[in-house]
Amino acid sequence: MIIPFEQLDKDTLYNLIESYVLREGTDYGEQEFSIESKVAQVNQQLKSGEAMVFFSELHESVTIISKSEFKALQSEEQFDE
Numbered sequence: 001m002i003i004p005f006e007q008l009d010k011d012t013l014y015n016l017i018e019s020y021v022l023r024e025g026t027d028y029g030e031q032e033f034s035i036e037s038k039v040a041q042v043n044q045q046l047k048s049g050e051a052m053v054f055f056s057e058l059h060e061s062v063t064i065i066s067k068s069e070f071k072a073l074q075s076e077e078q079f080d081e
Helices: 010-023 035-048 067-080
Strands: 051-056 061-066
Touching (some): 010 035, 035 061, 051 067
Antiparallel strands (some): 051 061
């Protein structure tokens, strides 16, 4: 289930994004970025629609996923039916 990030409290959203960037392990190339910079990048991805806040009922957890990950999840659900 997609949760509109605009409906989250500002501090809750920041903590969710920070938790995501600390565990997600994305390769940012040779250049190092601060946590604040990574948080800002993910926040911008949420605003642009390239990323979204996703609640998994199965795992009872909230995370951030990319638009392509969400599309893949939708495809998997179609095959499961």
